[in-house]
Amino acid sequence: DQAGIMRTRGGTAVWGFYFKHCNAVGISNTERVLVQNCHAERMSAECFYSAGRSRRGITEPKQYTRAITYERCSVVDCARNAFNNNDMAENTSVLRCRIVDVGGCTWEGASRFVRFIGNYVRNAGTVAMGNIRSRSEDFEILPSGQHIVADNVFESFVPYGGCAIRAAGGALQVVIRNNLFINFGSSAIELTCATGVRDLPAGIGTITGNILDMTAVATNAVKRVGIDVSATGVIVADNQIYTRGPTDPLVTAIRLKEPAVNLNIHDNLLRDCGTGIIAESAD
Helix, strand or coil, X not given: CCCCEEEXXXXXXXXXXXXXXXXXXXXXXXXXXXXXXXXXXCCCCCCEEECCCCCECCECCCCCCCEEEEECCEEXXXXXXXXXXXXXXXXXXXXXXXXXXXXXXXEEECCECEEEECCEEECCCCEEEECCCCCCCHHHHCCECCEEEECCEEECCCCXXXXXXXXXXXXXXXXXXXXXXXXXXXXXXXXXXXXCCCCCCCEEEEEECCEEECCCCCCCCCCEEEEEECCEEEEEECCEEECCCXXXXXXXXXXXXXXXXXXXXXXXXXXXXXXXXXXXXXX
C-alpha cells in the first residue's frame, strides 16, 4: 500500500515507489531478450519492466524491442506490477511463471503481440491489457494491445485492479482461453469499452474454454462477475461458471452492457450463481 498512489497537498499525486525505487530487470530498446529462472522478491516498483521506442503506423525505428521472453520466473511479495511493458514492445511472452502476493498488476502492457501463457497467479492484481492512453492516428494503421491469455491458473482473489483479466484502453484482438479460476472471490474477466479523454475503447475479443469456480472461501466475500463485457465484437463461448454448494447471490456469471454490439454469447454452462446472464443499459 505504501508504494501505491499518494495524493499530495496542493498538487496532483505521486506513486509511493518513486521515493524508494527498485526493479528486478529493466529493458530499454534492447532488440531480443531472454530472461529465465529469475526470482524477484520485495521489489517496490515493477519487477520486470520494459520501456522504449516502437513502431508508429508504417514507420519503424532503427532500434527497438522486438522480442522479450520471460520463462519460469517468479514474483513474490512485491508492491507493484510483476511484469510491465510501458511501451509498444513486440512479441513479449510471459511463460510458466509464478506470481504470488503482488500489490499491483500481474501484467500491464500496451504492447503488441503478447502471450501470457501457462502461469500461476495467487493474490495478485489484474492482467491488464491496453491502457494505451492515446488516440493517435497511428493506431488506426497498426493497433496495439493484442494479447493471448491462455492456460493460466488464478487462485483466491485480486487485491488491485478489480478483476483478474481486463482488456481496456485500446486493446484490440484479444484471446482469453482455457484459464482456470479456483475459489475465486473477485471478478474474473472483463472486456470494457470505458474510455477516458485519451483512450480508445477495447474490442474484438474471444473468451472461450475457461472454467470459473467463483466459490468464495474467505469470509469477506464481495459482489463479483465471472465475465463482464461492454466492448464491441466479442465472442463468449464454451465457458463454465459456477459456485460449489448453495447458490451465491453475490455472483453474476455473465454481464453484458451497453454500448457493446456484435456480441455472440453461446454454449456456456452456468450453475449456482445468483444471476446467470444479465444485460444492462449504460450508466
